[in-house]
Amino acid sequence: MDHELASRNKVNQLHELEKFRLHAYENAKLYKEKIKRCHDKHIVPRIFTPGEKILLFNSILRLFPRKLRSKWSGPFEVVRMTKHGAVEIKGETGPPFLVNGQRVKHYFDEDSDRDREALELNDE
Structure with missing residues (x-):
């Protein structure tokens, strides 16, 4: 066995392995x-x-069993929205705090139903 030939083969194998790793x-x-x-195509930008x-x-509330507990708390009021998508909100008590914009959704209370029109559909 030639020691020089064996070391060159080993170096060549290491180079091939490095090429495979980079690929x-x-x-x-x-x-x-x-x-x-x-x-990212499925992320909907939310503007408040x-x-x-x-x-x-x-996601932390664990007062009720899984089926009965509500996953949404609030309503909160928007103080400001940052350019990176974070929303600063304040509750009825306590100081305002920042949350991720993907963790909030619009709240439609009873007053928003008054703005909608009622349409009657006739079968003719």
Whole structure:
């Protein structure tokens, strides 16, 4: 056995392994970018105006069994919305606090039903 030939073969194998690793890294990076674009298409931007009423998703509340407990708490009032999607809200008591804009949704109270028109449909 030639020691010099064996060491060159080992170095060549390491280079081939490094090329394979870099190729796998690039493929994984491209796949992650493609999946991120696919998921980001489904994110709906939510815009809230100051003074608007919203509900906050509450994942910590464990007072009731799973089926009976409400996942939404509120209503809260919007103080301001940041350019990154965070919403500063305040409750009836306590100081205002920041929450992720994806964890809130619009609150429609009884007064919003008054603005809607009633249409009668006739079968003719």
